[in-house]
Amino acid sequence: MNDRLVGALSEDDPVVEAVLTASRALVGVAARSIAAAGGDVTLPQYRALVLMAARGPQRLIDLAEALDVNRSTATRMCDRLVAKRLVRRSRLPSDRRTIRISLTSEGRALVDGVTKKRRADLAQILAQLSQEQHVAVVAALTAFAEAADEKEVSGHADIPAL
Incomplete structure (x- = not known):
């Protein structure tokens, strides 16, 4: 990372503006994919x-x-x-006070449907970029995710953060 830039950006910096604009586009893709899948869920619920x-039942x-x-x-x-009917509650046999939450088959189908729709929408958007731009997007978003301490869930790369 370039130490010169660390902490040197203002709220109106062009880099901040570009990421803000891109985040609005990504939230739009996320919202459309959730709406298309049905289930009437909000972004926080999703x-x-x-x-x-x-993570499985928890x-x-x-x-x-x-x-x-x-x-x-x-x-x-x-x-x-x-x-x-997207999640179910159950009590642990070893501790009846503890409630575990898990997805139902309908909940899993909704997540899978949203993911499929989102992948298709992102592929359509990214297809408009050149190969050189693809490389730049991968590098920039990987660096951004690392800076944000966003970790991919091992074995679940297909599951989006939103």
């Missing part, structure tokens, strides 16, 4: 589904921590996802 798809408190929300917020979100 993010919870993605975490469950990547305690409600662990899901809340991964989402960086209060346990009560995660509980309300899961209530809505249970009502939509």
Whole structure:
């Protein structure tokens, strides 16, 4: 990393503006892919589904921590996802007080459908770029993800962050 640039960017820097514009485009792709898949889920709900798809069944408190929300917020979100039949709650036989959340087959199908739609939309957008631009996009986004400390879930490269 270029030490000269670390901490030297202002909010109106052209690099910040370019990333902001690209992030709006990516959020648009994400929102359209979720809407096309049906299921009537919000972006935060979809993010919870993605975490469950990547990590498997988990305690409600662990899901809340991964989402960086209060346990009560995660509980309300899961209530809505249970009502939509996208997740199920179960209690651990070893500790009946502990609630585990997991995807239903409908929840898995929704995540898979959104991922497929998103991949198709991104491929269509990226097809408009040259090979040289592809190389630059990969380098820039890889560096950005590393700087943001975004980690790919091992074995789940096909599962998007949103």
